Amino acid sequence: xxxxxxxxxxxxxxxxxxxxxxxxxxxxxxxxxxxxxxxxxxxxxxxxxxxxxxxxxxxxxxxxxxxxxxxxxxxxxxxxxxxxxxxxxxxxxxxxxxxxxxxxxxxxxxxxxxxxxxxxxxxxxxxxxxxxxxxxxxxxxxxxxxxxxxxxxxxxxxxxxxxxxxxxxxxxxxxxxxxxxxxxxxxxxxxxxxxxxxxxxxxxxxxxxxxxxxxxxxxx
Numbered sequence: 001x002x003x004x005x006x007x008x009x010x011x012x013x014x015x016x017x018x019x020x021x022x023x024x025x026x027x028x029x030x031x032x033x034x035x036x037x038x039x040x041x042x043x044x045x046x047x048x049x050x051x052x053x054x055x056x057x058x059x060x061x062x063x064x065x066x067x068x069x070x071x072x073x074x075x076x077x078x079x080x081x082x083x084x085x086x087x088x089x090x091x092x093x094x095x096x097x098x099x100x101x102x103x104x105x106x107x108x109x110x111x112x113x114x115x116x117x118x119x120x121x122x123x124x125x126x127x128x129x130x131x132x133x134x135x136x137x138x139x140x141x142x143x144x145x146x147x148x149x150x151x152x153x154x155x156x157x158x159x160x161x162x163x164x165x166x167x168x169x170x171x172x173x174x175x176x177x178x179x180x181x182x183x184x185x186x187x188x189x190x191x192x193x194x195x196x197x198x199x200x201x202x203x204x205x206x207x208x209x210x211x212x213x214x215x216x217x218x219x220x
Contacts, residue, residue, distance in 0.1 A: 004028040004080070005061035007073075008047070010038045014110070015070035016057045018171030020207035022074050022164065026081020030059065071106050071168075078164050087164045097158045101165030104142065109172040112138040116180050120218045127220050139176060143189050146173075150191035155198065162202070170199050174208040179218040186213075 004023065007030055009016045016032060023030045041047060042054045050066045051058040058068045059076070067076055078087040089095040115135045118125040146169060149157055157165040173181070173196055186193050196211040 002029075002062060003031060004077075005030050005059050005065075006033050007031070008033050008036050008042065008051075008058045008060070009056040010036065013057060014171050014175035014208075017174075017207040017209075018167050019057060019059070019070060019073050019077060021167050021171070021205055022077040022087065024204035024207070025083045025087060025162070025167075026077060028077060028081055030077065071102065074102075074164060074168065086161050087167075089158070089163065094158060098163050098165045101157050102168045104145075105168035105172050109139070109142045109169065112142065113172055113176045113180060117175070120220060121179055136180065139180065140185065140188070143173075143181075143185070143192055146195075147189045147191050150195050154191075155195070162199070162204075166195075166199060170196065170205070170208060174200075174211055177210075177212040177214060179214070181212075182214045182217040185217075 005028075007016050007019060009032060011032070020030060036042075036056075038056065042051070042056060042058075047058075048054055050060060051068045053068060055068050057070050057073060058066065059073045060066050067073055075088075078084060089098050112135050115125060115128075116132055116139075119127055119132060146157070156162055157169065173192065177196070193211075199205045200208070200211045
C-alpha cells in the first residue's frame with residue numbers, strides 16, 4: 001500500500017512519534033522524510049509555499065493535502081481510518097474527555113518537558129536551575145493528575161480502549177522518561193508506570209520506543 005503521506009521534521013521529534021502511533025492504529029503509513037535539514041529545508045520557497053509558518057512537524061499527504069501543527073496532524077490522521085470512533089469517541093461527552101487530555105498534553109505537559117530537554121538533551125538552552133526546577137514541578141503536577149485518572153484499575157485515560165488521549169499524553173511521558181522521569185519520581189506514579197508499560201507492549205506504540213526506567217534524571 002502506498003504511503004498515506006510523509007512528515008517533515010528532524011529525527012526524534014516526540015510530536016512526530018505520536019502522529020505515527022495514531023497512523024498505525026488506522027493502518028496508515030506516514031514515514032518521516034529522509035535527509036530533512038532543519039533551518040535549511042524548512043526555509044525554502046517550496047516548503048513555505050506548502051507550510052507558510054515553516055514549522056515542523058508538517059504533513060504532506062499523497063493527494064497533495066498539507067497540514068501543520070502536531071495536534072491538527074494527529075486529529076486528521078485519527079479521523080482518516082477505521083479506528084476513528086475508538087480514537088476520538090462517538091458521543092459528545094467521550095469526545096470532550098478525550099479533548100481534555102489532548103489539550104493538557106499540548107498546553108501543559110509538552111511545554112513542561114521541553115525546557116529540561118533543551119537544556120540536557122539538545123543543549124540549545126543554557127543551564128538554568130530555577131527554570132529547570134519549575135519545569136520539573138509542573139511535570140510532576142501533570143503526572144499526579146494522570147495517576148489519579150488511572151486509579152481503581154482504570155487501564156486507559158478514557159473508556160476501555162486506547163484513544164487519542166492516551167497517545168498524546170504518552171508521547172510526552174515516553175519522551176520525558178528518556179531524561180527526566182527517574183526512580184524517585186516513579187514512586188509517586190505507579191499507575192502511570194503500569195499504563196505506560198501496557199502501552200509500550202502494543203505494536204502500534206512502537207514509534208514511541210520504550211518507556212525508560214531511568215534511575216537518575218539527566219543533568220549537566
